Amino acid sequence: MEGIAVAQPANPEASPWLGVAASAAAQSRNNIFEMSRQAENAVIDPRDPGGFASGWRHAVAARIAILNALPDLAAHYLADVTDPALRGLADPNAAGRDDRERSVITFMDRVATQPRAVQAEEIEGLKAAGVAEADIVRLCELNAFMSYQCRVLAGLAALKGASA
């Protein structure tokens, strides 16, 4: 049986959804993968990025991919990031370059890896650090989308292997 050709593209700039959409099992849900690609654009390269520019979003998306043990997906998000300071943020050991960014990075790691433990005080902490309310929502959507993408790719990778 034909397996699913999941992401992990030879060309890291290629959309991770392309390999998924080309696979046999996922054919019936190609509309879902097309909408998923649009969602990726909305959180990674939005028309209105608010307080977090596209380069920063790419780096943090790569960080979340690494936290989810998906290094090839991280490479996809880092392919266009040339600023070394931004690339550094993709390293889960990097804490951020100033107090505000440290607050934001701590929050993003918590939402990515321990969402059940996140408390109301942590949202208040972001506000106190000077993060606008609209940006708090944007950060959560970026994080939440990455959680979705990482799990779709991890699940399809385990499906591909099992059908071999």
Add this chain to the structure above:
Amino acid sequence: MSRIVHRFTRNVPDWQPRVTPVDLAKASPEQLDALKVTPSNTKVSDYVLVLAHDPETLNVRSPLFNGIMYDPGGLSRAERELGAIGASVVNRCIYCAAVHAARHAQLSKDTAVTDELFANGEKARLGPRDQAIFDYSVKLSQSPPAVTEADTARLREAGLDEAEIVDLILSTALFGWANRLMHILGDPVRKDG
């Protein structure tokens, strides 16, 4: 005294935002479009008004959500809800778990499955097919996701075909997304009265 709900329940609570919802009277055209507000439909939940701070994402997320949970074919509606509940149990999103447990009970005309899930969480004992689906959704929802080829093989042994497995992956992953909005941006609170 706190009205925050900490235990899993099928009684859907209210949701109290931690971020100020968008004021409809001051919403931009893009926000109104994403909110699908029309002269005959002006009732919008606080949750959606909070998400309207990022209208571009809200606009693509709503049809994606509906497609994954309701498009015909593949995994049954109730079993997609089971994937959603597995994620919500791992992420302890009381609100999402309540909505989707209530929907599961309604679709399957049975409350025994969600009673057991809420009593025993990740250790719940279910019938073989439900057990395989729930266990898979719990593993996929871990951080990092913990599914392996052996977990896929277990779904096949329980009778799921390739298309059904794709749908389970999608519905579970979608709630990794939804839980990180609902559980992070607000609190589930007891309804007044």
